[in-house]
Amino acid sequence: MKQKKKWYDYLWIVSLTYLILGFFNILFAWLGLLCFFIPLMISIAGGTKAYCNRYCGRGQLFALIGGRFGLSRKKDIPKWMKSGWFRYGFLIFFFVMFFQMLWNTYLVFAGTKSLGTAVTLLWTFRLPWHWAYHGTIFSEGTAQFAFGFYSVMLTSTVLGFVTMILFKPRSWCVYCPMGTMTQLICRARNAGSSSK
Numbered sequence: 001m002k003q004k005k006k007w008y009d010y011l012w013i014v015s016l017t018y019l020i021l022g023f024f025n026i027l028f029a030w031l032g033l034l035c036f037f038i039p040l041m042i043s044i045a046g047g048t049k050a051y052c053n054r055y056c057g058r059g060q061l062f063a064l065i066g067g068r069f070g071l072s073r074k075k076d077i078p079k080w081m082k083s084g085w086f087r088y089g090f091l092i093f094f095f096v097m098f099f100q101m102l103w104n105t106y107l108v109f110a111g112t113k114s115l116g117t118a119v120t121l122l123w124t125f126r127l128p129w130h131w132a133y134h135g136t137i138f139s140e141g142t143a144q145f146a147f148g149f150y151s152v153m154l155t156s157t158v159l160g161f162v163t164m165i166l167f168k169p170r171s172w173c174v175y176c177p178m179g180t181m182t183q184l185i186c187r188a189r190n191a192g193s194s195s196k
Contacts, residue, residue, distance in 0.1 A: 008055050012064055015057035019157065022150045026117075026132040026143060029150035036178070043182035047189040052179050059170050062160055066169025077167040077174055087175050094177040097123050101148035109141030116144065120151040121158065 021028035035058075039051035052059065066072030080086055107113035117130040129147065136143055160172030173179055 009060070011055055011057035012060035013057070015061050015157075019154070022132065022146075022153070024132060025134060026129065026146045026150060027136060029146035029153065030142075032149050032153045035153075039178050039182050040185065043185040044189065047186050049179070049182050049186060052173060052176075052182060056173075058157065058160060059173050062164045062172060063169045065161075066164040072164050072169045073166060074169070075167050077163065077171045081163075081171075082174055087180050090175050091177045091180045098152060101145075101152065105141055105145040105148060108144040109139055115140040116147060119147060119154060122155050123151075 018028070018031060021031075038055070042051045042055075043049060066074075104113065104116070108115055115133075117128070117133050118126040119129040120126050129150075133143055133147075156172075156176070160176075163171040
């Protein structure tokens with residue numbers, strides 16, 4: 001018997017909409033911060049990975065495209081990609097790239113660097129994205145952050161699609177930096193509560 005779908009089973013629409021909106025207006029990239037803070041708040045407050053397991057629209061999108069539409073080879077992800085050294089190493093690398101993006105944003109806010117209207121894919125390839133910037137009443141630094149954050153979100157989506165095709169649909173979830181962070185938070189929180 002089929003289980004009745006719940007509202008959160010359709011959050012993949014939110015992830016897809018986010019990517020589309022950022023294509024037309026880069027300032028929508030700011031909405032991606034919700035995908036950054038909500039998982040952290042859930043893991044801090046509840047001590048669980050409920051966001052990853054239930055509310056992650058990106059994971060749902062990969063499950064839909066790779067599973068229902070059959071675009072995944074459905075192979076097991078290699079053991080080295082599940083290993084702690086890879087997951088924590090990728091988290092550190094992700095943070096280095098994230099803080100570099102914040103630094104570039106700061107330089108634009110400070111007026112020492114001009115706004116770059118490009119999206120950097122896979123931290124290497126600069127794609128012109130000028131059509132998605134229509135000006136802002138705020139500092140150009142807000143747009144710089146949007147370009148940088150959209151670059152992070154698009155890059156992680158591309159990595160997720162590649163691993164979805166090569167392995168199981170939600171293989172990205174194995175080494176997702178947010179998943180690794182929430183797991184660390186849950187471990188620390190639950191260890192703290194059990195020692196009381």
